Amino acid sequence: MSTPTPKRRGEVLIRLDGIRKEYQLGETTVRALDGVDLSICRGDYSAILGPSGSGKSTLMHILGFMDQPTGGKMFLGEREVSNIRPGDRSKLRATEIGFVFQSFNLLSRLSVIENVLLPVEYARRKIENADETAVEMLNRVGLGHRIHHRPSQLSGGERQRVAIARAMINKPRILLADEPTGNLDSRNAANILELFDHLADEGNTLVLVTHDESIAHRTRRVIRVLDGKVTEEEVER
């Protein structure tokens, strides 16, 4: 079941029309997503909420161009991107999407600033003073003084801040966060969520994937996922 896109929202960044995703597990076909209609608009602060196995991670992977749907249509702005080549998906991941993962996924052999600069290299886009931009990003997440540290020298909360800075460095259209507080204690989790609130207030488009109702309800829109289907629920704040 799906609900129509609210009319009052801004420009549509990503639109999914009847998206399906099926996996083959031996002889069995698993339907992870079953006809999902969904739009993400500029400035949305949304949460994809659902229990384990509901299909929320698959939905995030499709939204983030990590995976390709097996049916339906997907648009980035006006451009159809349902069946683009892997190289083009990589490019879109580098330029249009920022990822924040539950387990931070920083590269341990790189310093904080090098981790943040990683998407810049892969975007193949010339950013004036990339180093300064990275430092600025790290300043925004409160880690400007730790740019040459290794991830192993940081706390969990600090690592997630670095991951957020990395996700934001290319000024992506959408920031996708998969259970971003799942590996953090409550104090650090609260700090990270505050940071997300702040980014959303600045006009960034954020989608949090979570199974935690309390986190989902901090956002302005909750998209419930169950058995591969989406129920959209608007939350006014």
Next chain:
Amino acid sequence: MIIATITKQGIREVWSHKFRSFLSMIGIILGVASLVAMIGVVQGMIKNFTVFFEETGGIEKVTINSTEAPEEQQHIAFLSPGLTISDFQAIEASVPLAEYVSPEVDIGWTRMVRGNKRTGSRPKGVTSDIQIIENYEVAEGRFIGDLDNLHARPVIVIGSEMVRRLYERGEDPIGTQVRIMNQPFTVIGVLKNYEFNQNGRNALRRKNWAAFIPAQTAAQRFRGDNSVSELLLKVSRYEDLRDLIPQLENVLLQRHNGIEDFEIETREEQLAEFQQLEKSFTYSLGGVAGISLLVGGIGIMNVMLAVVSERIREIGVRKAVGARSSDIFFQFLVESTVISVVGGVFGILLSVAFLQILSTFIPDGDNINLFPGNAMIFGFIFSGAVGLFSGLYPAFKAAQLDPIEALRYE
């Protein structure tokens, strides 16, 4: 920019796992070191042969020996006068391709005496052309000239070993007299001292034992006839050999009344044999070095496969933030190439040490090429190629990883 970054990261990865990288490059180090060292040794061997070959007349030298007449001509063999000084004169007059000709009148081993000093020697009667045919250089005085031959003068040119045995140190032999079979000969020239170490011995020592007298003098004073032991010739161009041989055969058969009691020898066979030997050495040693490089390559591939497995999650992260499959492919290829190229450089350094040790311990080590530049460049390029090749499969495997699966990998 991305290529520079990936290359920098590749080098850093190798550096950050120094010990593992070193272990994986051992095969390449030993492979390149043995390849370069073997080429150095083979080049030494080639040099040995080339110097010896050139110093004893080169490919342009032809020798005519006396042989027994063939069986079907045995009953008329008496019709031939045998190899004589007249044959030499006939060849000189009618075979223009034979640019240098000299008879060799061997009077056998005899004693050479000077005062109370004596030594064994084997004087040979020759003409001035022998100097060019067999590359003799006069260090002092002059060589035997045409007039010496014409007048059958009792003059002699001796090698450095003869001087060492018959004269005091610092004594000038020119103008002094030596006696051969009790006949006095005036020393008119001393030959250069020849030294060329091969298998721990001086390969050119025979030249230092030389004692040359005019061919006519040897014939008249010692042989009592016109016969010669052999005729030596030299053409100016190697290509002339093909035409020279039939011309020589014609002249000699005519002069020997059709009796084939001579043999014309060129040095092509000797050269071909050496070239065959050189080829077998090159192939077998190259094969050994090739196998060790192959083993080194497999070692690198093995390590790189382990590295890919170890870094699956990192590959997932890189892909998630925008790395293309080609970026991942190139990153791992750079790492395997860096390991291999650094191994190649170490191998080249080790080869210098190998060659130094070999030159000290093996008998003809003096002529080993201690710094075979071409082999080093080849070894370096080859190590890079091995790194590229052995990195292809691991890099391909890494590039093909699905980012979602890679990120789930624990």
